[in-house]
Amino acid sequence: MWGMIATWRMAAEGITAGAELLAAGKNAGDAVETAIRAVEDFPYYRSVGYGGLPNEEMEVELDAAYMDGDTLSIGAVAAIRDFANPISIARRLSCEKVNNLLVAEGAEKFAQKEGFERKNMLTDRAKAHYRKRVKEMTARELKPYSGHDTVGMACLDQDGRMTAATSTSGLFMKKKGRVGDSPISGSGFYADSKRGAASATGLGEDLMKGCISYEIVRLMGEGMSPQDACETAVNRLEAELKERRGEAGDLSVVAMNNRGQWGAATNIEGFSVAVVTQSLEPTVYLVKRGKDGHCTCEEASAQWMEDYMRTRMAPVEE
Numbered sequence: 001m002w003g004m005i006a007t008w009r010m011a012a013e014g015i016t017a018g019a020e021l022l023a024a025g026k027n028a029g030d031a032v033e034t035a036i037r038a039v040e041d042f043p044y045y046r047s048v049g050y051g052g053l054p055n056e057e058m059e060v061e062l063d064a065a066y067m068d069g070d071t072l073s074i075g076a077v078a079a080i081r082d083f084a085n086p087i088s089i090a091r092r093l094s095c096e097k098v099n100n101l102l103v104a105e106g107a108e109k110f111a112q113k114e115g116f117e118r119k120n121m122l123t124d125r126a127k128a129h130y131r132k133r134v135k136e137m138t139a140r141e142l143k144p145y146s147g148h149d150t151v152g153m154a155c156l157d158q159d160g161r162m163t164a165a166t167s168t169s170g171l172f173m174k175k176k177g178r179v180g181d182s183p184i185s186g187s188g189f190y191a192d193s194k195r196g197a198a199s200a201t202g203l204g205e206d207l208m209k210g211c212i213s214y215e216i217v218r219l220m221g222e223g224m225s226p227q228d229a230c231e232t233a234v235n236r237l238e239a240e241l242k243e244r245r246g247e248a249g250d251l252s253v254v255a256m257n258n259r260g261q262w263g264a265a266t267n268i269e270g271f272s273v274a275v276v277t278q279s280l281e282p283t284v285y286l287v288k289r290g291k292d293g294h295c296t297c298e299e300a301s302a303q304w305m306e307d308y309m310r311t312r313m314a315p316v317e318e
Protein backbone atom coordinates (compact mmCIF):
# COMPACT_ATOMS: atom_id res chain seq x y z
CA MET A 1 0.00 0.00 0.00
CA TRP A 2 1.13 3.57 -0.64
CA GLY A 3 -0.57 6.94 -0.23
CA MET A 4 -0.43 10.63 0.51
CA ILE A 5 -2.71 13.11 2.26
CA ALA A 6 -2.25 16.87 2.26
CA THR A 7 -3.86 19.95 3.73
CA TRP A 8 -5.94 22.06 1.34
CA ARG A 9 -7.06 21.67 -2.23
CA MET A 10 -3.95 23.50 -3.43
CA ALA A 11 -1.95 20.30 -2.90
CA ALA A 12 -3.95 18.27 -5.46
CA GLU A 13 -1.54 18.72 -8.36
CA GLY A 14 1.41 18.13 -6.05
CA ILE A 15 0.13 14.85 -4.66
CA THR A 16 -0.72 13.74 -8.18
CA ALA A 17 2.95 14.16 -9.10
CA GLY A 18 4.01 12.48 -5.84
CA ALA A 19 1.67 9.56 -6.49
CA GLU A 20 3.36 8.82 -9.80
CA LEU A 21 6.61 8.34 -7.94
CA LEU A 22 5.01 6.20 -5.24
CA ALA A 23 3.26 4.00 -7.81
CA ALA A 24 6.62 3.47 -9.49
CA GLY A 25 8.10 2.28 -6.21
CA LYS A 26 10.03 5.46 -5.41
CA ASN A 27 10.52 6.49 -1.79
CA ALA A 28 8.30 8.64 0.39
CA GLY A 29 11.04 11.27 0.70
CA ASP A 30 11.17 11.98 -3.02
CA ALA A 31 7.39 11.83 -3.32
CA VAL A 32 6.70 14.34 -0.55
CA GLU A 33 9.44 16.73 -1.70
CA THR A 34 8.16 16.64 -5.28
CA ALA A 35 4.61 17.23 -4.10
CA ILE A 36 5.50 20.19 -1.89
CA ARG A 37 7.73 21.79 -4.51
CA ALA A 38 4.79 21.85 -6.91
CA VAL A 39 2.81 23.90 -4.39
CA GLU A 40 5.76 26.18 -3.62
CA ASP A 41 6.26 26.93 -7.32
CA PHE A 42 2.66 27.85 -8.13
CA PRO A 43 2.39 31.66 -7.82
CA TYR A 44 -1.36 31.84 -7.14
CA TYR A 45 -1.21 29.98 -3.83
CA ARG A 46 -0.84 32.81 -1.39
CA SER A 47 0.52 31.15 1.69
CA VAL A 48 3.25 28.90 0.35
CA GLY A 49 6.47 29.55 -1.53
CA TYR A 50 6.54 31.84 -4.56
CA GLY A 51 3.73 34.36 -4.24
CA GLY A 52 3.43 33.72 -0.49
CA LEU A 53 2.11 36.59 1.56
CA PRO A 54 4.64 38.88 3.22
CA ASN A 55 5.20 39.82 6.83
CA GLU A 56 4.49 43.23 8.36
CA GLU A 57 7.57 44.67 6.66
CA MET A 58 6.55 43.36 3.25
CA GLU A 59 9.14 40.61 3.21
CA VAL A 60 8.30 37.00 2.39
CA GLU A 61 9.75 34.85 5.18
CA LEU A 62 9.15 31.13 4.69
CA ASP A 63 9.04 28.14 7.06
CA ALA A 64 9.38 24.50 5.96
CA ALA A 65 10.13 21.10 7.43
CA TYR A 66 10.77 17.51 6.47
CA MET A 67 10.75 14.36 8.60
CA ASP A 68 11.75 10.82 7.78
CA GLY A 69 9.65 8.35 9.77
CA ASP A 70 12.18 5.51 9.46
CA THR A 71 15.14 7.29 11.02
CA LEU A 72 13.15 10.09 12.75
CA SER A 73 15.53 12.55 11.05
CA ILE A 74 14.21 16.08 10.93
CA GLY A 75 15.28 19.09 8.90
CA ALA A 76 13.67 22.53 8.97
CA VAL A 77 14.12 26.15 8.03
CA ALA A 78 12.34 29.14 9.48
CA ALA A 79 12.02 32.76 8.35
CA ILE A 80 14.14 32.07 5.27
CA ARG A 81 14.05 34.65 2.46
CA ASP A 82 14.77 34.54 -1.25
CA PHE A 83 15.01 30.82 -1.91
CA ALA A 84 12.69 29.05 -4.33
CA ASN A 85 12.11 25.76 -2.51
CA PRO A 86 12.41 25.80 1.28
CA ILE A 87 11.24 22.17 1.43
CA SER A 88 14.34 20.99 -0.41
CA ILE A 89 16.59 22.92 1.97
CA ALA A 90 14.73 21.39 4.92
CA ARG A 91 15.15 17.90 3.50
CA ARG A 92 18.84 18.50 2.92
CA LEU A 93 19.18 19.61 6.57
CA SER A 94 17.56 16.36 7.71
CA CYS A 95 20.71 14.56 6.49
CA GLU A 96 22.88 16.45 8.98
CA LYS A 97 23.63 15.05 12.39
CA VAL A 98 23.28 18.43 14.11
CA ASN A 99 22.19 21.91 12.98
CA ASN A 100 18.89 20.52 11.72
CA LEU A 101 16.74 23.60 12.22
CA LEU A 102 18.21 26.81 10.84
CA VAL A 103 16.60 30.25 10.89
CA ALA A 104 16.82 33.44 8.82
CA GLU A 105 20.37 34.41 7.75
CA GLY A 106 21.79 31.14 9.01
CA ALA A 107 19.37 29.18 6.84
CA GLU A 108 20.07 31.45 3.87
CA LYS A 109 23.81 31.05 4.26
CA PHE A 110 23.48 27.27 4.34
CA ALA A 111 21.20 27.25 1.30
CA GLN A 112 23.57 29.51 -0.62
CA LYS A 113 26.55 27.32 0.18
CA GLU A 114 24.67 24.20 -0.88
CA GLY A 115 23.72 25.78 -4.20
CA PHE A 116 19.94 25.97 -3.78
CA GLU A 117 18.11 28.20 -6.25
CA ARG A 118 17.79 31.84 -5.20
CA LYS A 119 14.58 33.63 -6.10
CA ASN A 120 12.80 36.80 -5.13
CA MET A 121 9.65 35.28 -3.67
CA LEU A 122 7.65 38.52 -3.44
CA THR A 123 5.30 38.82 -6.41
CA ASP A 124 3.38 41.88 -7.57
CA ARG A 125 0.22 40.01 -6.66
CA ALA A 126 1.39 39.45 -3.09
CA LYS A 127 2.28 43.16 -2.88
CA ALA A 128 -1.25 44.00 -3.98
CA HIS A 129 -2.66 41.74 -1.25
CA TYR A 130 -0.40 43.49 1.24
CA ARG A 131 -1.53 46.98 0.23
CA LYS A 132 -5.13 45.86 0.33
CA ARG A 133 -4.73 44.41 3.81
CA VAL A 134 -2.98 47.55 5.09
CA LYS A 135 -5.96 49.57 3.94
CA GLU A 136 -8.44 47.17 5.47
CA MET A 137 -6.71 46.65 8.75
CA THR A 138 -8.62 48.11 11.57
CA ALA A 139 -7.92 45.55 14.27
CA ARG A 140 -4.41 44.10 14.55
CA GLU A 141 -5.69 40.59 14.88
CA LEU A 142 -3.64 38.05 12.94
CA LYS A 143 -5.44 35.09 11.49
CA PRO A 144 -4.60 32.35 9.03
CA TYR A 145 -5.35 33.67 5.57
CA SER A 146 -8.82 32.41 4.77
CA GLY A 147 -9.22 29.86 2.00
CA HIS A 148 -5.90 28.11 1.86
CA ASP A 149 -2.81 28.22 3.90
CA THR A 150 0.07 26.01 4.91
CA VAL A 151 0.68 22.90 2.90
CA GLY A 152 1.34 19.89 5.12
CA MET A 153 1.56 16.27 4.03
CA ALA A 154 1.83 12.73 5.31
CA CYS A 155 3.16 10.09 2.94
CA LEU A 156 3.62 6.30 2.85
CA ASP A 157 5.64 4.40 0.25
CA GLN A 158 5.55 0.78 -0.89
CA ASP A 159 8.34 -0.15 1.51
CA GLY A 160 6.37 1.14 4.49
CA ARG A 161 8.47 4.24 4.92
CA MET A 162 6.58 7.32 6.05
CA THR A 163 7.44 11.00 5.76
CA ALA A 164 5.84 14.28 6.78
CA ALA A 165 6.55 17.71 5.35
CA THR A 166 5.31 21.30 5.50
CA SER A 167 5.85 24.60 3.71
CA THR A 168 4.34 28.01 4.41
CA SER A 169 4.74 31.76 4.40
CA GLY A 170 3.08 31.65 7.84
CA LEU A 171 0.57 34.18 9.00
CA PHE A 172 -0.02 37.16 6.73
CA MET A 173 1.34 40.36 8.35
CA LYS A 174 3.26 38.41 10.97
CA LYS A 175 6.10 40.13 12.81
CA LYS A 176 9.49 39.83 11.20
CA GLY A 177 11.14 36.75 12.67
CA ARG A 178 7.89 35.15 13.81
CA VAL A 179 7.99 31.35 13.53
CA GLY A 180 4.83 29.26 13.48
CA ASP A 181 4.17 25.57 14.03
CA SER A 182 5.11 24.44 10.54
CA PRO A 183 8.88 23.99 11.07
CA ILE A 184 8.47 22.79 14.64
CA SER A 185 8.62 19.04 15.17
CA GLY A 186 5.52 17.56 16.75
CA SER A 187 3.46 20.69 16.12
CA GLY A 188 3.26 21.25 12.36
CA PHE A 189 4.35 17.74 11.46
CA TYR A 190 5.49 14.36 12.74
CA ALA A 191 6.27 11.01 11.11
CA ASP A 192 7.07 7.63 12.56
CA SER A 193 6.94 4.70 10.14
CA LYS A 194 6.02 2.37 13.01
CA ARG A 195 2.82 4.32 13.61
CA GLY A 196 1.91 7.00 11.10
CA ALA A 197 2.41 10.61 10.06
CA ALA A 198 0.45 13.82 10.59
CA SER A 199 0.52 17.49 9.70
CA ALA A 200 -1.35 20.60 10.78
CA THR A 201 -2.48 23.98 9.49
CA GLY A 202 -4.14 26.87 11.25
CA LEU A 203 -3.06 29.21 14.00
CA GLY A 204 0.49 28.12 14.78
CA GLU A 205 0.49 29.71 18.20
CA ASP A 206 -2.39 27.43 19.24
CA LEU A 207 -1.33 24.29 17.33
CA MET A 208 1.98 24.46 19.19
CA LYS A 209 0.23 24.53 22.56
CA GLY A 210 -0.90 20.94 21.99
CA CYS A 211 2.01 19.53 19.91
CA ILE A 212 -0.89 18.38 17.81
CA SER A 213 0.90 16.38 15.11
CA TYR A 214 2.82 14.34 17.64
CA GLU A 215 -0.37 13.79 19.60
CA ILE A 216 -2.13 12.38 16.52
CA VAL A 217 0.75 9.99 15.79
CA ARG A 218 0.78 8.95 19.44
CA LEU A 219 -2.95 8.21 19.35
CA MET A 220 -2.53 6.17 16.17
CA GLY A 221 0.22 4.25 17.95
CA GLU A 222 -2.29 3.39 20.65
CA GLY A 223 -4.53 1.83 18.04
CA MET A 224 -6.80 4.69 16.99
CA SER A 225 -7.70 5.04 13.33
CA PRO A 226 -6.28 8.17 11.66
CA GLN A 227 -9.77 9.68 11.56
CA ASP A 228 -10.39 9.12 15.27
CA ALA A 229 -6.90 10.32 16.16
CA CYS A 230 -7.37 13.55 14.16
CA GLU A 231 -10.78 14.27 15.68
CA THR A 232 -9.67 13.45 19.20
CA ALA A 233 -6.59 15.66 18.98
CA VAL A 234 -8.48 18.64 17.51
CA ASN A 235 -11.46 18.36 19.86
CA ARG A 236 -9.37 17.93 22.98
CA LEU A 237 -7.01 20.77 22.18
CA GLU A 238 -9.88 23.05 21.27
CA ALA A 239 -11.66 22.22 24.53
CA GLU A 240 -8.52 22.82 26.60
CA LEU A 241 -7.85 26.14 24.92
CA LYS A 242 -11.42 27.30 25.41
CA GLU A 243 -11.43 26.24 29.04
CA ARG A 244 -8.10 27.84 29.91
CA ARG A 245 -8.03 30.83 27.58
CA GLY A 246 -11.63 31.44 26.56
CA GLU A 247 -10.94 30.90 22.86
CA ALA A 248 -9.26 28.60 20.37
CA GLY A 249 -7.72 29.46 17.01
CA ASP A 250 -8.06 27.53 13.76
CA LEU A 251 -6.93 23.91 14.10
CA SER A 252 -6.95 21.65 11.03
CA VAL A 253 -5.07 18.38 10.62
CA VAL A 254 -4.43 15.43 8.31
CA ALA A 255 -2.96 12.02 9.07
CA MET A 256 -2.14 8.65 7.52
CA ASN A 257 -1.20 5.46 9.29
CA ASN A 258 1.32 2.90 8.12
CA ARG A 259 -1.41 0.89 6.39
CA GLY A 260 -2.44 3.80 4.19
CA GLN A 261 -5.64 4.59 6.07
CA TRP A 262 -6.16 8.33 6.38
CA GLY A 263 -8.13 10.93 8.30
CA ALA A 264 -8.72 14.67 8.64
CA ALA A 265 -10.32 16.97 11.19
CA THR A 266 -10.90 20.66 11.72
CA ASN A 267 -12.64 23.19 13.91
CA ILE A 268 -13.34 25.60 11.04
CA GLU A 269 -15.59 25.76 7.99
CA GLY A 270 -14.00 25.33 4.62
CA PHE A 271 -11.08 23.05 5.33
CA SER A 272 -10.20 20.91 2.31
CA VAL A 273 -7.75 18.04 1.89
CA ALA A 274 -6.19 16.26 -1.07
CA VAL A 275 -5.73 12.49 -0.88
CA VAL A 276 -4.31 9.78 -3.08
CA THR A 277 -3.68 6.11 -2.33
CA GLN A 278 -3.02 2.96 -4.27
CA SER A 279 -6.77 2.43 -4.46
CA LEU A 280 -7.95 6.07 -4.70
CA GLU A 281 -7.32 8.53 -7.54
CA PRO A 282 -6.20 11.99 -6.39
CA THR A 283 -9.34 13.41 -4.78
CA VAL A 284 -10.22 16.63 -2.98
CA TYR A 285 -12.52 16.39 0.04
CA LEU A 286 -14.22 19.06 2.10
CA VAL A 287 -13.99 18.35 5.80
CA LYS A 288 -17.15 19.10 7.75
CA ARG A 289 -17.50 18.95 11.48
CA GLY A 290 -20.87 17.94 12.85
CA LYS A 291 -22.41 19.11 16.13
CA ASP A 292 -21.21 15.90 17.80
CA GLY A 293 -17.57 16.79 17.02
CA HIS A 294 -17.23 14.13 14.33
CA CYS A 295 -15.78 15.17 11.01
CA THR A 296 -16.83 13.78 7.67
CA CYS A 297 -15.03 14.11 4.36
CA GLU A 298 -17.22 14.86 1.35
CA GLU A 299 -15.81 14.82 -2.13
CA ALA A 300 -15.63 18.35 -3.55
CA SER A 301 -18.01 18.94 -6.44
CA ALA A 302 -16.83 19.91 -9.92
CA GLN A 303 -18.41 23.32 -9.33
CA TRP A 304 -16.48 23.81 -6.10
CA MET A 305 -13.22 22.91 -7.85
CA GLU A 306 -13.93 25.36 -10.65
CA ASP A 307 -14.88 28.19 -8.28
CA TYR A 308 -11.75 27.56 -6.27
CA MET A 309 -9.41 28.10 -9.18
CA ARG A 310 -11.39 31.07 -10.45
CA THR A 311 -11.20 32.91 -7.13
CA ARG A 312 -7.52 32.03 -6.67
CA MET A 313 -6.63 33.48 -10.02
CA ALA A 314 -8.97 36.49 -10.06
CA PRO A 315 -7.30 39.90 -10.12
CA VAL A 316 -6.70 41.41 -6.68
CA GLU A 317 -9.08 44.32 -6.21
CA GLU A 318 -7.24 46.96 -4.24
Ligand code: SD4
Pocket residue numbers: 144145148149150168169170171179180181182200201202203204205
Ligand atom coordinates in the same frame (compact mmCIF):
# COMPACT_ATOMS: atom_id res chain seq x y z
C1 SD4 B 1 1.50 29.29 10.93
N1 SD4 B 1 0.19 27.29 10.75
O1 SD4 B 1 2.53 29.84 10.57
C2 SD4 B 1 0.83 28.34 10.00
C3 SD4 B 1 -0.08 29.10 9.12
C4 SD4 B 1 -1.20 28.33 8.58
O2 SD4 B 1 -3.31 28.25 7.97
O3 SD4 B 1 -1.28 27.15 8.57
N2 SD4 B 1 -2.20 28.96 8.20
O4 SD4 B 1 0.96 29.52 12.02
